[in-house]
Structure formats: structure tokens, C-alpha cells
Amino acid sequence: MWDLSDYGVISECTVAAEHGRDSGGCVAVCWIRDEAVVSGWADASLRCHDASNMRPLWELAHAHRAPVTCVAAHADPSLSYVASAAADGSVRVWALRTREMMLQFCEHSKAVTGLVVDCKQPHLLHSAGLDCQVM
Numbered sequence: 001m002w003d004l005s006d007y008g009v010i011s012e013c014t015v016a017a018e019h020g021r022d023s024g025g026c027v028a029v030c031w032i033r034d035e036a037v038v039s040g041w042a043d044a045s046l047r048c049h050d051a052s053n054m055r056p057l058w059e060l061a062h063a064h065r066a067p068v069t070c071v072a073a074h075a076d077p078s079l080s081y082v083a084s085a086a087a088d089g090s091v092r093v094w095a096l097r098t099r100e101m102m103l104q105f106c107e108h109s110k111a112v113t114g115l116v117v118d119c120k121q122p123h124l125l126h127s128a129g130l131d132c133q134v135m
Contacts, residue, residue: 001037001051011054030071030082032096038082040068046084046094060099064090070115074122083125085112091127107135 001010024042031037036057038048044067046060066088073082073096080096089108092101108129118124128134 001054011052024067027068028071030073032073032075032082038071038073040071040084042067044068044086046071046082048082058099060094063094064088064092066090066111069112070127072115072117072125074117076122079122083115083117085115085127087111089129089131091115091125093125105135108133 001012002008003010026039027042028040029037031051032048035051036048037051038046040046044062044064046063046068048057048059049055050057063084064086066086068084068086070085071082074080075096081102082094082096083091084094085091089106089110089112091105091108091112093103094100095102108127108131110130112127112129114128116126118126126134
């Protein structure tokens with residue numbers, strides 16, 4: 001994490017390869033309030049770290065069948081989830097508390113390049129892909 005006032009590093013973390021498996025690098029990040037950072041990885045995993053000390057909180061290994069390309073999150077008392085998208089065109093929505101997959105969309109025919117939670121209606125997600133579609 002960078003402090004944009006002086007471009008100094010606030011905190012950093014390194015994710016070690018597990019069982020000889022290379023994570024392939026972090027591809028996307030998003031914040032959950034000011035408490036946690038969720039990251040999407042080239043090894044198709046999602047990882048969450050505590051924002052204050054970057055300690056790992058949880059991991060969803062193989063969250064997708066292809067590299068994760070985007071992540072977005074919404075967290076409030078009535079609705080809390082993490083959404084992730086991948087190079088295979090899929091978008092998956094995960095319950096934040098249980099990390100169970102709630103639903104999946106496979107409408108894009110190519111990689112998803114953008115994913116955002118609607119700012120007025122958080123039950124809506126917007127996605128854009130290399131197939132030139134916005135959904």
C-alpha cells in the first residue's frame with residue numbers, strides 16, 4: 001500500500017508459493033471498508049489480508065478456472081459480498097462471511113476487464129470484457 005501524499009510505502013506483503021506452486025502474481029485488489037484488502041491472482045485464487053498489518057485472513061484457492069482479472073466488494077450490515085471475474089469470462093459472487101459462492105455469471109465470451117458494484121444499488125454489478133460488452 002502506498003501513501004499518495006509522499007508516495008511512501010505504508011505496508012506490503014509477500015505471498016509465498018504453496019506446495020511448490022507459484023501464485024503467478026497479484027492481478028487485482030479491492031478494499032473492504034478500511035479493514036481488509038482482497039486480491040485476485042493469476043493462479044485463479046482470491047486472498048484477503050488485514051489492512052492494518054497485511055496478515056493473511058483467508059484464501060479461496062482455485063476460486064476460478066482461469067486467472068482472476070478483477071475483484072470488487074460491498075460490505076454493510078444488510079449485504080456483504082466479494083465479486084471476482086476471470087479470464088474465462090466468468091463472474092462469481094462470494095458471501096463475505098462464509099466465502100461460499102452465491103452465484104455465477106458466464107455471459108462474457110472473453111476475459112472480464114472491469115467489475116464494479118453499483119454505487120446506488122449495491123445488489124447490482126457492472127462488468128466489462130474483451131468481448132466489447134458491458135453488462
